[in-house]
Amino acid sequence: MAIRKIRKIGDPVLREIANKVDKIDRSIKDIVKDMIDTMKEEGGLGLAAPQIGISKRIIIVRYGDRIDTFINPELEVLDDNMTKSDEGCLSIYSIQGFTVDRYKKVRVRAKNLKGKPLEVTAEGLLAIIFQHEIDHLKGKMFIDHLDPTSRMELLDRVNEFKS
Numbered sequence: 001m002a003i004r005k006i007r008k009i010g011d012p013v014l015r016e017i018a019n020k021v022d023k024i025d026r027s028i029k030d031i032v033k034d035m036i037d038t039m040k041e042e043g044g045l046g047l048a049a050p051q052i053g054i055s056k057r058i059i060i061v062r063y064g065d066r067i068d069t070f071i072n073p074e075l076e077v078l079d080d081n082m083t084k085s086d087e088g089c090l091s092i093y094s095i096q097g098f099t100v101d102r103y104k105k106v107r108v109r110a111k112n113l114k115g116k117p118l119e120v121t122a123e124g125l126l127a128i129i130f131q132h133e134i135d136h137l138k139g140k141m142f143i144d145h146l147d148p149t150s151r152m153e154l155l156d157r158v159n160e161f162k163s
């Protein structure tokens with residue numbers, strides 16, 4: 001299909017609450033194809049639809065060689081223990097070196113592209129990817145999890161990229 005432009009921090013679509021997908025029709029399948037093409041081109045371990053400017057509850061996640069689609073994903077925390085995550089985001093210029101706290105173990109319930117229910121229990125990196133991508137559907141980004149000092153440092157780095 002097409003490689004779409006990645007929306008960057010400051011773009012209002014990244015701060016919207018994404019809309020639930022009511023029907024998995026042709027247009028939704030086309031969006032997912034574009035998301036997959038875009039992630040293959042840009043790299044990354046996951047992508048949320050708002051990152052290509054579409055305010056819908058759709059994420060894709062890379063598991064090794066596979067890329068899976070989760071429509072209307074709902075996240076449940078299975079373990080309150082936190083883990084440190086050195087995170088990056090295509091919408092924040094893939095800047096590295098900023099650590100956030102994430103839950104160790106989560107469960108995600110969603111629908112796949114065929115409309116079938118999907119349930120995944122995830123730990124480690126996969127759990128982190130789910131938390132990061134599902135945050136995008138709530139209008140949140142990893143920068144929101146940083147302490148004020150680190151947040152300012154990251155914003156300074158973002159401004160260097162823009163200038």
Ligand code: NI
Pocket residue numbers: 088089090091132133136
């Ligand atoms: Ni991201």
